[in-house]
Amino acid sequence: MKIEIKSAKDCLMWYADMIGSEWSVLRHDVGYFLVKDNENRLNIIHKSDAIIVPDDGDTIAVWFSCGAASAIAAKMTLEKYGHRCNVRIINNFIKEEDPDNQRFLRDVEGWLGVKFESAINSKYKSCSIVEVFDDRRYMSGIAGAPCTLELKKKARYEWEIKNRPDWTILGFTKEEKDRFNNFKTNERQATVHILENTTKGECFEMVLDAGLKLPDMYIWLYPNANCPGCVKATSPTYWNHVRVMHPKVFQERCEQSREIGVRLVRYKGKRIFLDELPPDAKGRSMKNMNFECGIFCSK
Numbered sequence: 001m002k003i004e005i006k007s008a009k010d011c012l013m014w015y016a017d018m019i020g021s022e023w024s025v026l027r028h029d030v031g032y033f034l035v036k037d038n039e040n041r042l043n044i045i046h047k048s049d050a051i052i053v054p055d056d057g058d059t060i061a062v063w064f065s066c067g068a069a070s071a072i073a074a075k076m077t078l079e080k081y082g083h084r085c086n087v088r089i090i091n092n093f094i095k096e097e098d099p100d101n102q103r104f105l106r107d108v109e110g111w112l113g114v115k116f117e118s119a120i121n122s123k124y125k126s127c128s129i130v131e132v133f134d135d136r137r138y139m140s141g142i143a144g145a146p147c148t149l150e151l152k153k154k155a156r157y158e159w160e161i162k163n164r165p166d167w168t169i170l171g172f173t174k175e176e177k178d179r180f181n182n183f184k185t186n187e188r189q190a191t192v193h194i195l196e197n198t199t200k201g202e203c204f205e206m207v208l209d210a211g212l213k214l215p216d217m218y219i220w221l222y223p224n225a226n227c228p229g230c231v232k233a234t235s236p237t238y239w240n241h242v243r244v245m246h247p248k249v250f251q252e253r254c255e256q257s258r259e260i261g262v263r264l265v266r267y268k269g270k271r272i273f274l275d276e277l278p279p280d281a282k283g284r285s286m287k288n289m290n291f292e293c294g295i296f297c298s299k
C-alpha cells in the first residue's frame with residue numbers, strides 16, 4: 001500500500017493537533033502519520049506507506065552541481081511542479097572546478113528559461129578549496145573532505161536559513177537510491193526522488209538530445225563534473241589521469257598535500273603522498289568510481 005499525502009506540513013500539523021488526545025501514543029519519530037481520508041476518517045499510516053509530495057505554493061530548492069543528472073533533475077522538477085510551486089535552482093560555485101562547468105550552467109539556464117542562483121559560505125567568499133585546505137589544515141581522510149563541508153553543505157545551510165525552502169531536490173539517479181535514502185534520513189525528510197526511474201546514462205542522452213554540450217570534464221573521461229584533482233579520490237588510476245590531463249592541478253595537490261601532511265592516494269594497500277605515486281601505477285577503473293562531491297555529505 002502506498003498513500004500519497006499532499007502536504008507534509010498539514011500532515012505533521014495533524015500529528016501535532018492530536019497530541020494529548022487518545023492518539024497521543026503515536027509519535028512522528030516512531031514512524032506513523034495521522035491523516036484524514038476523503039470521508040474525513042482518521043487513518044494511521046506507517047511512514048513507509050506514505051509518499052508526501054509538494055503542496056501548491058511550496059518552495060522547492062533544486063541543487064544544480066553542473067552535472068548531467070542535476071540538469072535533468074531541474075528539468076523534471078520544473079515540468080512536474082513548476083506550474084504550482086516556486087521552483088528555485090541553485091549552484092554552489094567552486095573556484096577550482098573546470099571553467100567549462102559554468103558554461104554548461106549558462107547553457108542549462110537558457111534551455112530551461114530559468115536564472116540559477118548561487119549559494120556560498122560567507123566564511124569562504126573566494127569559494128576556493130585550496131583556501132579551505134590551508135585554513136583547516138586538512139584535505140581528505142576518514143573525517144571526509146572539508147571542501148565539501150564548507151563550500152557545499154554549509155553554503156546550502158546558509159541559503160536555506162535565508163530562503164526557507166519547503167523541499168530539497170538533488171540529482172540522485174535511479175542507481176543512487178541508497179544515496180537518496182541516506183539524504184532523506186539524515187538531511188532532509190522533505191525531498192523527492194525526481195530521478196527515481198531515470199539512470200545516469202539516460203540523463204546524458206537527454207542532455208545531448210536537447211542539443212546541449214556536456215561539460216568538458218566528461219569529455220576528458222572524468223567520472224563526474226567535479227573538481228579535477230578531487231581530494232576524495234584515492235585511486236592511482238584517477239590521480240595519474242589528473243597528472244596527464246591537468247598537470248598543473250596535479251602539481252598543486254602534490255605540493256599542498258605534502259605541506260599539510262596528507263597522503264591522498266592509496267597504492268599497494270597503503271596511503272602514500274601524491275608525489276610518491278609512480279606515473280604508471282594503476283588501480284580501479286575510473287568507470288567504477290563512485291565518489292561524488294555532493295552537497296548532501298561531507299564524507
Ligand code: SF4
Pocket residue numbers: 094129145147148151226227229230231232292293294
Ligand atoms: S569535487 Fe572533490 S575537491 Fe572539489 S569540492 Fe568536491 S570533494 Fe572537494
